[in-house]
Amino acid sequence: MYPVMKVEQRHRFSSSFSDFITRYTAVSSTNKQTQIAEYYALDPDNGLTMNLGVNPLLQFGLKETREMLCRNILADLSVIRYVPFDSDTIGNPALDPGDVLTFAGGQADEGQITCITSIRQKIGGKQSLKCVGKNPRLAQAKSRNDKNISGLLNQIEDNAKTGKIGIHTFTNASAHEIGQTRVKLVSIQFASSEENHMQFFAQIVVDVAADHVERSAEASGTVVLPFPGGSGSGTGF
Numbered sequence: 044m045y046p047v048m049k050v051e052q053r054h055r056f057s058s059s060f061s062d063f064i065t066r067y068t069a070v071s072s073t074n075k076q077t078q079i080a081e082y083y084a085l086d087p088d089n090g091l092t093m094n095l096g097v098n099p100l101l102q103f104g105l106k107e108t109r110e111m112l113c114r115n116i117l118a119d120l121s122v123i124r125y126v127p128f129d130s131d132t133i134g135n136p137a138l139d140p141g142d143v144l145t146f147a148g149g150q151a152d153e154g155q156i157t158c159i160t161s162i163r164q165k166i167g168g169k170q171s172l173k174c175v176g177k178n179p180r181l182a183q184a185k186s187r188n189d190k191n192i193s194g195l196l197n198q199i200e201d202n203a204k205t206g207k208i209g210i211h212t213f214t215n216a217s218a219h220e221i222g223q224t225r226v227k228l229v230s231i232q233f234a235s236s237e238e239n240h241m242q243f244f245a246q247i248v249v250d251v252a253a254d255h256v257e258r259s260a261e262a263s264g265t266v267v268l269p270f271p272g273g274s275g276s277g278t279g280f
Contacts, residue, residue, distance in 0.1 A: 045143060046156055050132060052148025056169060058130035060150055065176030066090045066124045070117045072109065073097045081106070083113045085121055091177055093120055103232035126155045127176035134170030138162060144172075218250075 068090035073080045075097050082092075095101060095116070101109050128146065140159050147153040161173040219226050229245040 046145045047142050048135065048138070049145045049147055049153075050130070050151075052151070054133050055146075056131040056133075058128060058146065058149065058151065060146070060152070061127040061176065064124050064126055064155065067093050067117075067120045069093070070095055070113050070120065072101045072113055074106075074109070075102055081109060081113065083110060083117055085117065090121075093117075108232075124156075125174065125176065126152065126157045127174045128157050129171075129173050131169045131171050134164060136164075138170075138172070 068088045069082060069084035069092040071080050071082045071092050072095040084092075093116075095113070101112055103109075125143075130146070138159060140162060142159045144157050144159065145153060145155070146157065157174045159172055160175050161171075163171040163173075165171075219228060228247055231243050
């Protein structure tokens with residue numbers, strides 16, 4: 044995350060900064076089929092846990108597949124480290140929620156970054172900026188299962204009850220260049236709330252282009268030329 048702006052002390056009327064850095068060292072995702080929360084963490088696990096809930100996009104495939112997806116999310120999430128704050132500033136209409144800032148002067152730590160999660164602008168007045176975040180020291184006291192993303196799962200269950208047939212088509216956004224390295228061309232993942240039948244059709248259009256190779260060779264031997272009424276003669280080459 045790269046800061047888009049530095050807020051100096053002379054640019055703000057008041058400010059309050061947390062004495063902790065918000066960071067994540069674990070993710071939790073609930074497997075709907077087993078109703079078990081699968082927990083993946085870094086070592087040491089001394090930060091916050093991002094609870095992904097019953098995320099429908101993490102219900103596909105084997106446990107190894109879900110673990111790979113969760114650990115990929117954790118790898119990107121663990122890089123984020125920011126300081127929550129609350130500040131009244133002179134205002135900048137170009138700022139948006141999600142923008143990364145740094146603060147300098149006063150009690151601000153110029154070496155830390157923060158992220159805007161809330162903006163309140165009073166016309167002709169101050170601009171109030173806020174960044175919320177949980178204290179990692181309280182991570183053990185908080186519930187790790189307080190989020191449930193169930194919209195797509197409900198859609199899956201409704202389709203099963205009404206007997207709807209779903210057809211989805213996909214065209215690759217760009218061509219794959221196949222060489223010596225193995226390349227995955229076609230794959231499918233789906234989730235079903237009950238025993239079902241699936242049909243999967245795939246078409247792969249191949250454009251074969253061979254590399255131009257020049258080759259040369261030498262040959263030697265004897266050629267026999269027969270003549271009528273004679274014994275013939277040979278010529279070497």
